[in-house]
Amino acid sequence: MNSMWTVMSFTMKNKLRNRAFVITTIVLALLMVVAANVPTFLDKFASGGGPKKIGYAVGEQADIISGLEAYFAGQEEPKAQLVPIEASGTPDEQTAALKQAITDKKIRGYLTFTENEEAGFPNVTYYSKKMLDSGTAEALGTGLREVKTEQAVKEANLTQAQLSKLFDPVQLESVQISDNANGKTAEEQGTAIGLTYVVLILLFMSTMITGQLIATEITAEKSSRVMEIIVTSVSPLKQLFGKVLGTFLVGLLQLVVIVGAAVINLALPQNQASLQSLGIRLDSIEPNMIIFAIVFYLIGFFLYAMLFAAVGSIVSKTEDLGQAVMPITLITLAGFYIAIFSMTHPDSSLVTVCSFIPFFSPFIMFMRIGLANPAWWEVVLSIGILAASVLLLGWLSAKIYRTGVLMYGKRPSVKELIKAMKAYKV
Incomplete structure (x- = not known):
C-alpha cells in the first residue's frame, strides 16, 4: 500500500512541476474569467456609444416618425435615435443627401418609406454601410409595430376600456412538473x-x-x-x-x-x-x-x-x-x-x-x-x-x-x- 501512495505522490509532484501543465491551467482559468465576463463586456460596449443615430428625410411620413420618436423617448435606454436630414429635390438627390449624412458621420443609416395600400402601412427600408445589429433591428421593428397598432386603433375608434383590454400583456408562466417537488x-x-x-x-x-x-x-x-x-x-x-x-x-x-x-x-x-x-x-x-x-x-x-x-x-x-x-x-x-x-x-x-x-x-x-x-x-x-x-x-x-x-x-x-x-x- 505504501508503494502505491509513493507512485501517487510521485505522479502528482511530476505533474505539478510540469511547466506546460501549470501554464495550461493558468490559461484555462483566464479564459474562464474572460468567458464569465463576456455578457458584461458586451453590455458595456453596446451601451457605450449610446443610441444608434438613424436618419430620415424631413417631411416624409410625419405621423410614423413622430410615433417612433415617442416610442424611443419612452424607453429608459433607447436603442435608436431619429435624426432629421434636410433632403429635398428628386428622389436621387434625396438619396444623395442621406448618403452624405452617413459619410459625414451624422447618422449610421437612414430610413425610407414605400407606400403599400394593401397593408395600409408603408414598407420601411433601412440603408447603411454596416449590417444592422439585432438589438437595433428589434427596437425598430417593435417601434414600427406600435405605431401601426396605434394608427389602427385610432381608425377603429375604440374606447379606453377596450384599449386597456387590447394592450394588457398576457401572463404566461412555464413550470416543469416534478414527481417529488412543486416543479x-x-x-x-x-x-x-x-x-x-x-x-x-x-x-x-x-x-x-x-x-x-x-x-x-x-x-x-x-x-x-x-x-x-x-x-x-x-x-x-x-x-x-x-x-x-x-x-x-x-x-x-x-x-x-x-x-x-x-x-x-x-x-x-x-x-x-x-x-x-x-x-x-x-x-x-x-x-x-x-x-x-x-x-x-x-x-x-x-x-x-x-x-x-x-x-x-x-x-x-x-x-x-x-x-x-x-x-x-x-x-x-x-x-x-x-x-x-x-x-x-x-x-x-x-x-x-x-x-x-x-x-x-x-x-x-x-x-x-x-x-x-x-x-x-x-x-x-x-x-x-x-x-x-x-x-x-x-x-x-x-x-x-x-x-x-x-x-x-x-x-x-x-x-x-x-x-x-x-x-x-x-
Whole structure:
C-alpha cells in the first residue's frame, strides 16, 4: 500500500512541476474569467456609444416618425435615435443627401418609406454601410409595430376600456412538473440548462485531458525503459491505481482552479444581472444537481481513466499512442455529442436507451436529470450499471496493464494480448 501512495505522490509532484501543465491551467482559468465576463463586456460596449443615430428625410411620413420618436423617448435606454436630414429635390438627390449624412458621420443609416395600400402601412427600408445589429433591428421593428397598432386603433375608434383590454400583456408562466417537488420555474429551468452545459463540457474536457496524461506517462515510461526498473520495486497493479489516483487529484485541482475562477466572476453583481437577463440564477441551483454532477463526474472519470491506462500500457512508442486511443476518444465524443444535441428533446427513445450504456451514461443521464424528469429507479439503475462497469473495467484494465507493461515492440493484437495474459497467469 505504501508503494502505491509513493507512485501517487510521485505522479502528482511530476505533474505539478510540469511547466506546460501549470501554464495550461493558468490559461484555462483566464479564459474562464474572460468567458464569465463576456455578457458584461458586451453590455458595456453596446451601451457605450449610446443610441444608434438613424436618419430620415424631413417631411416624409410625419405621423410614423413622430410615433417612433415617442416610442424611443419612452424607453429608459433607447436603442435608436431619429435624426432629421434636410433632403429635398428628386428622389436621387434625396438619396444623395442621406448618403452624405452617413459619410459625414451624422447618422449610421437612414430610413425610407414605400407606400403599400394593401397593408395600409408603408414598407420601411433601412440603408447603411454596416449590417444592422439585432438589438437595433428589434427596437425598430417593435417601434414600427406600435405605431401601426396605434394608427389602427385610432381608425377603429375604440374606447379606453377596450384599449386597456387590447394592450394588457398576457401572463404566461412555464413550470416543469416534478414527481417529488412543486416543479421547476422558468428561472430554475434556465439555470438547469446552463449548469448541464457546463458540467457536460467540464466532464468531457477533464476526461480527455487527464486520460491522455495517464496514457502518455505510461507509454513514455515504457519507451524510455524506465518501466523495467519500476516493476522491480512496485507491482503493476499498484502502479496502475497510483497513477490513476495521482492524475485524478491533479486533474481535480486543475478543475477546482478553473471552475473557481468562473464561479467567483459569475458571482460579481454586474455578471449576476447579465445572467438574470438570460433567465439564469446561481442561487436557484438545486442541491441534488450538484450531487449528481459530482457522482457522474467521479464515476465517469474512473471509467475512462482505466481504459486510457490499459491502452497506454500496451503501446511502446509515444508516436503510436494517438492511434491507439482513437477508439476511446470516439466513444467519448459520441457520448458528449449525443448529450449536447439531445438537450432539446431529452425524453427521446435514443436518449433513454443511451443513458443506460456505461460509456454514454455519465453525459446523457446527467443531461436527463437536469432537463427531463427520469424516474428514481432509472437514475439508480444507470449509476449501478456505471459503477459495476467501472469495477469490471478496472479489473480487466489491471490485467491488461500487468501484461502490457512488459510487452515491447509493435502494439499487440487482442489475440496476442489474451495469449500473453494466459502465459503470465494474470
